[in-house]
Amino acid sequence: MRHLISLTDLGTDELAGLVRRAVLLARHSDRARAGGTGPDRTLDRRRIGIYFRKSSTRTRTAFWAAATGLGADVIAYGPDDLQLSTGETLQDTARTLGRYLDALVVRTNGDVAELRQLAAAGDLSVVNALTLDEHPTQAVADLTTLAEHFGDLSGRHVLCVGEGNSSARALALAAALTPGLRLTLLCPEGYEVPADHLELLAKTGDARLVTQVTDPGRVAGPVDAVYTSRWQTMGVPKADPDWLRAFDGFRVDAGLLARVGGPDTVFLHDLPAVRGQEVTDEVLDGERSLAWRQAFHKMTAAMAVLEYCLLDDFPGTPS
Missing domain, CATH: 3.40.50.1370 (Aspartate/ornithine carbamoyltransferase)
Known part of the structure; x- marks a missing residue:
């Protein structure tokens, strides 16, 4: 299991692999929009949660499009949809969601440290879709x-x-x-x-x-x-x-x-x-x-990041 909480989590080759993969996925997505075949369903049967506490047009839609375009099922949560809003701890929420989801994409009013707590407590990949201190995707x-x-x-x-x-x-x-x-x-x-x-x-x-x-x-x-x-x-x-x-x-x-x-x-x-x-x-x-x-590349980047987090054999890894 991998996370993308901060770019400090990546090495030079890993970031280059994400970019290289996103460029390739863009070609496949362009082909699909022109009536051809799109990207392979590399995330078929995976379940991805999208939890946004802050407003979003592009990033939220990009991750939905990325996940579904790669074959995953998606559930989206608004700021008041999880029991965090009623006092449940971050750790208990993470332990619960890890029973259902393979990954959770989070946009929060907090910082990177909050997402690290989430990742440490739950059995699921965590992706930072914007914190106060960083926007890695x-x-x-x-x-x-x-x-x-x-x-x-x-x-x-x-x-x-x-x-x-x-x-x-x-x-x-x-x-x-x-x-x-x-x-x-x-x-x-x-x-x-x-x-x-x-x-x-x-x-x-x-x-x-x-x-x-x-x-x-x-x-x-x-x-x-x-x-x-x-x-x-x-x-x-x-x-x-x-x-x-x-x-x-x-x-x-x-x-x-x-x-x-x-x-x-x-x-x-x-x-x-x-x-x-x-x-x-x-x-x-x-x-x-x-x-x-x-x-548009918010979506292709989201595709590459989700593959990186969820696939043992990430397609962006140099051969």
């Missing part, structure tokens, strides 16, 4: 999008603009695990990826190509991809009522792309977007945008 989707577009990621440079939120933190860990991939985190002062998280990078992989700056003028282009996220993650209010002032100059618009990019620079966004705030319509809907393909 999003990073797999991000790398899959880039790998499908560029091929080899070694020598590529990604600029991640905006708040150092769970998506940015996961992307930093993923970059440290991807040989030769350079990542620059451009975050407003006071909204950076926390220092203790950056310290994890060296323990996880090679952190030498991951840097963080707070001054947009310090970014040297051309970069291969510009990435941004919603500044107000999950719509949670920030402590400072004037927080938007800190983000002046961090919106991704045509001017920023022209300054840091080149003719082949692409744009990514993990969605949902607040149009006109962190990104303009011109960029999000423009010909450089891979955001919608990136949203």
Whole structure:
């Protein structure tokens, strides 16, 4: 039994295998949408629970589509559907669900430590579909999008603009695990990826190509991809009522792309977007945008992650 609670659980080869498998599953899924045969039913007769305490459009639907597309049965739980809401302990819930399910996909208001407790108590795989401190399956989707577009990621440079939120933190860990991939985190002062998280990078992989700056003028282009996220993650209010002032100059618009990019620079966004705030319509809907393909890869990444957790012989493992 394997889990994906944090990218710190993976090695370089394991992450590369997930990305490689997701790219292949995308080809099969594209073929199915065109009327051909889809991916093999590698998870036939498996049972997967999807437990989301927070709102979700893409990730929840992506995991449902991924699981059913691979032949699994799915049950979805809302924030008040489990007896956790009435006082049952996390450990007792995990021990119970382990009698019914093979895997539980969780989006929570808590942190990675909460999911580790869940995994330790129950006889089932646990997948992190977003905690306050990390969004690992999003990073797999991000790398899959880039790998499908560029091929080899070694020598590529990604600029991640905006708040150092769970998506940015996961992307930093993923970059440290991807040989030769350079990542620059451009975050407003006071909204950076926390220092203790950056310290994890060296323990996880090679952190030498991951840097963080707070001054947009310090970014040297051309970069291969510009990435941004919603500044107000999950719509949670920030402590400072004037927080938007800190983000002046961090919106991704045509001017920023022209300054840091080149003719082949692409744009990514993990969605949902607040149009006109962190990104303009011109960029999000423009010909450089891979955001919608990136949203599709939430499903292919979910497929690869579920296979990785549940199959002894994971198809993404190098032969």
